[in-house]
Amino acid sequence: MERALQIGEVAAHSGLAASAIRYYESLDILPAPERSASGYRWYTGEDVDLLRFVARLRALEFPLADVREIVALRRDGKAPCAAVRSTLSREAAAIESRIKDLRRLAIELRSLEERARDLPDDWPTVCVCDVLESPKQATR
Amino acid sequence: MERALQIGEVAAHSGLAASAIRYYESLDILPAPERSASGYRWYTGEDVDLLRFVARLRALEFPLADVREIVALRRDGKAPCAAVRSTLSREAAAIESRIKDLRRLAIELRSLEERARDLPDDWPTVCVCDVLESPKQATR
DNA sequence: CCTTGACCTTCAAGCGACTTGAAGGTCTAT
């Protein structure tokens, strides 16, 4: 016979923070669990499965709106596969584009850093900041 | 003789949104410009240089707190190079670590997507979602 | 029986970097 679990326990089992679980419940992403006589939330093993699933979606950076939709489909007995697929491809594309941006950024930051390393702190500043000004000019 | 510029014009010249410029001013990141008799902000050519510089810092994803510090140093006649260097290396490290995370994520999303492509929408769902459940199991 | 400490509760506010909207004023051209 399985014992009911407190929020801290399901948090530990799912990898979500207790505050995040309460937050999801407040947004109707997660169903409200039973309560003990004193008002504590009681979770079941099924709840833990759902929390784990939600944690996985969030680890994949699914937006909460999508998580809500997917969890609702599941609650209605429908397989959320189509919704999951749609978010998967949208997220994957967004993240790949973000990676491209960040890579450009990282290269620029590192090259600026290299350039800055050679300048003294009191380098006479003719414009706002020599390190960042007119970035397309010579690398010295 | 140079004509004063309205916020929309300096926004266009700097790449910042007018709303962002007002926001920076409200946070004392940017100095408050002169105003016309009717209350419009009037910007000078120097202001545009500063706005461009700030736009560049933000394009490099410098946090606003750092931008504030750097702009303040400059206002006090000090070269902000040390502060810039410090943010550069911190930001570069943070962004490279973020890239690593996102690359792992992208790989996982794409492989899940591939796996999902082969499943019908009404695939009998034995758990919350077959596509995402027990991700370490066979790729079918 | 009482206290300690670790848990739990709710509600409100804060984070970062803005954007958006409402409600209104100004300026230029027709």
Place this chain on the structure above:
DNA sequence: ATAGACCTTCAAGTCGCTTGAAGGTCAAGG
């Protein structure tokens, strides 16, 4: 005179939570 394209301020919304305050509950130990 009016249209429309600017500008102003202020408040609230976005996203995904976390943190803090103020308090209730519960088991163990003295």
